[in-house]
Amino acid sequence: MTDIFPIYHIGLIQAWFAALLVYRKPNKGAADNLLIVWLFVIGFEMLYSLINAVYLKWLPDLIIIPFSYGPFLYFYTKLLISKKPTKLSNIHIHLSPLYLFLIISILWGSPIDINSINFYHKGSITWLALFNFTSFLVVMLYYWWISLKLISRHNHSLGDHFSYRSESIMLSWIKNSALWILTGFFASGITFLVFSTQNIFPFNPIELFHLGLLVFTFSISYYGIHQPVLYQYQKPQKLDVPSKENTLKSDKFGDMLYEFMVKNKPYLNNELTIQDLADQVGVTTQEISSYLNKDLGVNFFNYINAFRINEAKRRLVDPKYDNETLLGIAFDSGFNSKTSFNTLFKKETGMTPSEYKKAFRSSNKKST
Template identity: 30%
Template sequence: MSLIAVIILLGIVQGFFVGFFLITKRSGNKRANAILGYMFFMLSVSMGYYFFYTSNLFLNYPHLQKTTFPTTLLFGPLFYFYTKTQTERDFKFSWTHLLHLTPFAIVLILNIPFYLKDAEYKLKYLANPEIMKSNLDLFISIFQVLQTSTYILITKKLIREHVKRLKNEASSIEKMNLNWLNICLNVIICMFLFIAAHLILIYFGVDLRSVYHVTLPVVITIFIFIFGYLGLRQPEIVLPVEEATVAKKYEKSTLTDEKGEEHLQLLLEVMDKEKPFLKNDLTLQKLADLLDISTHHLSQIINERLNQNFFDFVNGYRINEAKQRLVSHDFQNFTILAIAEECGFNSKSSFNTAFKKFTDQTPSEFRKNAESN
């Protein structure tokens, strides 16, 4: 067994292990974990093709050729539904969602004639890349790339909308923004561009299968290890109560101008005196409870009267507090990370991003400039 085959086999075992662990995991978002687990199963099954190819096992088991091809059409729907279950509190599966399996079923049916061929035909198929020029095989391969890429783009849109909602409800979103999933989706897009380039080259008579069948499975194996690690680390996303879109959110609001101004002054007074923003788990609901007003009215005040979302509103106070502490003699022995945590930030990276957004400089630059002056 070659080194490449061993690496691929490790990826397959890892995928099945992570998949089984996620499916049987009793804590967190069980539906999302189960979907992610099935995704790892499908990745491992698909990797089986590359293991058989690099180990020359198709010569002994020719009937296993193309048996994994339809499974690639499940990745897109699985990514999509994983994101839906993570980002939508009330999401429920229905029978209509089975329509997402239609491409998988179609490709499976289209491949049945090949599955019924004898071993001799399948061995010729394995040895002859020119067969890939057939209209059906080319159509299926292109369709797989386009279908998965479409689902990935839709999933990325779901994540953007999710982050936008979070910024109206939470002051710290690092553990809820699914940024790791967005990065993984970008990696998958690159892999599919590589696959598309391979298909184009085959169509024009350039056979680089020896490179393709080594490079892609090794990349996927590395991806399985990293994706598995990040997927296992993803905590359950406790979603706030969802509200309507910004355009329609306050159409039927009972908040009068007089009450709105009264609540605004109370909000600003509490933020200045009690400094609830120093708590890193501050949410719209917690702040509304502190002010004894509804989350709907509080959101309306921040959005309409201050022209901000909740995330930027709270972080603005945190940054102002951090600026004071960065130049204060009482905090001169504090590291930037310590000050960031004291001001309500969960990480140095989120602090740096927010600080740069509000001041156009990094915390280190701000402190250095203050010391020089």
């Protein structure tokens, strides 16, 4: 048991220190504020487990506090991808499993000693522990699944808001990080079943869960601190009654936007968002999105990257850039990775950037 103490100490310090860093993070969003609370709760779980293992051994040896991790995961994801203010008024409904096992532990009265559990001989104690493990598994799987659905729906709409792809906007780190909780629980659950059939507990299976929780805390701390706010809330525009003046403005919008793109080249910013462009042009995101979707039939991602591809094509054939690498041309044209540059360029031209450059050079030699 003493070997597990460093996990509790490290987890406690890590969780609360990370909460402090997120608190001091500039431009915090609602998701960041929830993450601060989540990290504090994880630190409290580590402190509770440490006190229970060393000092107050009469405390309930049940999984209780971690029942909040599923709802935290769901609401944190929901706040990150929400395009309008989201209230957490119904979070208590999602915390009902935590309240249930808290009441059970209070009514049970005596602590549940892991060494007293035997699958064949100990009746109610073993079944309560098994019910506790199973309930936690079901809760975590459910919230992981609905969080995945939120992220999947978010990723399908990325092209309407972002001109690039990255780990922070696709939120794949949340899916991977949540796996640590599930992995830690599955390992501790299997260990619990094996040990309970033999009534031999060389260590508490919950320790495996805390090991996975420690890794998970490191993960969400690192990514959460670097996670930017994805959307800035804008009040929806009131729809005016159609008029001749509004129609003329709509007809000129595309020309105005195109001229701005050509003159100012905002697409060279490899992290350009539709909000950034709207702020620069002096219009709303709804106006840009409506024009691109209805008039051009493209999303923001395709519109911006078409300019980047044209910029890259110009640089690839210009002798002035002969000494620049393909990766350098990609970055200078507004792409944020070599992979996206090659993929989008080939999709547009049917050739890789190097093939395009060679084809242009060979055609020039033939013409001369």
